[in-house]
Structures are given as structure tokens and as C-alpha cells.
Amino acid sequence: MNIFLLGATGNTGGEILKRLIPEKYTIKILVRNPAKLNLTELKQFNQVELIQGDVFEPGKLMKHFKGNDLVISALGTGKDNSYTEIYSQGGKNILSAMRINGIRKLITITSGLIDMSDPSTDNFFMNRIIRPNYNKVYYDQTRWETILDNTTDIDWVCVRPTNLLNKPFTGKYRINLNHCPKGGWKIGRADLADFIIKQIDSNEFVHQKPVIAY
Template identity: 30%
Template sequence: MRLTIVAATGGIGRHLVEQAVAGGHEVTAVARRPRDLPPGIRTVAVDLAAPDPRALASAVRGADAVLSGLGPRDPRTDVGITSGGTRAIVAAMQAEHVRRIIIVSAAPVGPVPVPGQPKPPRHDPGDGFFMRHLGSRFARALFGKHYADLALTEQILRDSGLEWTVSRPPKLIDKPLTGTYRVALNRNIRGGFSVPRADVAHHMLRMVDQPETVKQVVGVAS
């Protein structure tokens, strides 16, 4: 399968590249500094903070799916890169007639209002007592602008007409791949407080061939 992986040197992106190559896929890796990527794969240099439309179009051309681990280096200050970069990726895919895209968002995003959904539910249906009353409030107090940008990113996908899937993990941690995690459609995972980045990448790759995840938000957690 021909896969384009965006933000390929990031925390999730590097796992996507490693696992996709190990799985025998033909990979095009998009990164600001592609020299940091392993040899033997096609690379395209794109700064998603100021994306070059022609470079992005060449990166997604002929792809069976695009997987994006795009996110800010510092979610408290580096706001806007995810929505802006995703908007550029969507435009490139539409221009090149590529349909399938899977992106990473975050578990606390569900109750965040956006123009297309100004009155979302007060709580995610998968959240337990702690997340409903303490955890989500604490997270939004620290990273509210980041979650607002992720909510806008999800809205961009909903409006795109593409075959999109949103992965919503909780706290990301740097532990080895386990291949064992819980998933749920359109809800967070009850009691799921963290998940390894490697497992998120593993699940994203699995969802490429899961039609039931198209136009769905998918919770994933250990």
C-alpha cells in the first residue's frame, strides 16, 4: 500500500514510518527536516507552519492513504499549526483525488465548541467521573487553545468530503509498542488515562483498511 505520512519525524510520525516500512508499505514521508528520516524511503520537505501547496500535492499524489501525526511542539504556545497544516493537506488531497486520511487529535476535544458544532455535548460519553469533573477541566485549563485548534481541525475534516478518521488518544507516553489497547467509536475509553505513541501509530495503520472507521472519531487508550 502507498502511504503518505505527515509530520514523519514527530513523536507519532516516526513510529508510523517505522511500522509502515516494517509492514512492507511504500512510504512517502513528509517532514520539515527529512534528513532526520531513515534512508530508503521517499521524503518530501514541507514546513507545515507555512506549507508549500505544490510540495504537498507531490507528497500525496498516488497515495492510498494519508496519515498525519501533526501537532505543535509546545501545545501551550505553538497554536494553529494543526488546523492550518491539516487544511493544506486536505486541499492537496482534494486536488490529487486522494480520499483516505487518518489524523491524531486528543481525548478532551469532544466537548469543545467550533463553528460547525457550537453546542457540543458537555461531556464525552466515554468519560468517567474523574474526567467529567476534574481531569477534563484541568486539561482544558492548561491546553485550552490547543484543544480548540484540534476541534477546528476535526471540523475541517468533517467538511472536506474525504474519507476521514480521527484518532483521539489520552496522554501520550514514550513506551515500547504493545499492540494491546482498547478502542471505541465516537467516545473516549473509560479509565483510559494514557497510551504509548507507538500503539497509537499501530492503530492508525490498522484503521486504513477498516471501512467502519470512515467518518468516525475513534478513542484509543491502554
């Protein structure tokens, strides 16, 4: 299977790439800054092709999506809460390039906290500290989810992580549709990557928004 990954220089994208390589997938990664990767190590794996680019370059996506079977987007803004369209406009660019190239499946990431109807995140810490700190990011993730809600021709899975941690893989986590699993509010990126890898061959969460937490 040929997989196109966006966000491979990021924390979660890096974990996903680490998991894709031993699975022997053919992988194309689009990164803005290749210097952030260990290129010497990557060159050992001749199944990885690197493309320098940006999700805001639709022509590049259209060209390089060719021949792929599935797209994984681990795009994010780090700690930056400036106005962004990487999810909404970036997502539209991804969907258009997928359609042109006949790619059917997309795995994408937003956040468990964008769902204001979730009683388990309706508390002082989330509402007064975390949500205001990331309100512009969450706004664009919400726009992206609205686009996905109206997308039926692509088999998308929208993974909503809780608070992300850089901790070792455990394989022990809970999944709940839309809302956080009771009492769960954090997840390691290696476990998030594990769940994402599992979605490659599974249709269980197509057109769904699973929240992942310990």
C-alpha cells in the same frame, strides 16, 4: 500501496514510520527538519522518499501527494501551547492537495480531551490542569474536527488519543467512539501507531472519531 506521512520526526509519527517500513509500503514523508531523522538508517529502506517541507506550503503538498493512495497526519506541536493553525489550516491544505490528486483516505489525530461532553474527562485534573495547559492546541484541533465533520468526499478517520506515553508496544488497548473508554486516560505511542496502521486497510472507523486508551 503508496502512503504519504506527515509528522515523521515526531514521537507518534516516528512510531508510525517504524511500522510502515516492514509492511513494504512505498512511503513519502514530509518533514521540516530532516536532520532530526536517522538518514543513514532511512537510506537503507529505498521505499522511503523524504521531502523537506511544511504543512503550510500547499504547493509542495499538491506536488508531492501525486501518486499516493492514502495520507497519514501525525502533526503536533509537542509541548507548545501557542496559537496554532497546523490542524485547521494545515488540515485544509492536506484536504485540498488530496482532492487535486484524487486521494480518498486520510488518517489524522486530535485528542480525546477536546470533547467537553465526555463525562469520563470531566474532572478536576483534566479541567483545571490539562485542558488549560493545552487550550490553544485543543481549540485548533476542534476547528479541524469541525472541518472534518463537514467533509464527506474524503474517507477520514480522526483518532483521538488519551494522554500519550513513550512505552513499548502492547497491542492491548481499548477503542470507544468519541468518548474515552471507561477509566482509560492514557495510551503508548507504539500502540497508537498500531491502531493507525490497522486503519489503513479497514473502513470500520471512516467518518468516526475513535478514542484509544488502555
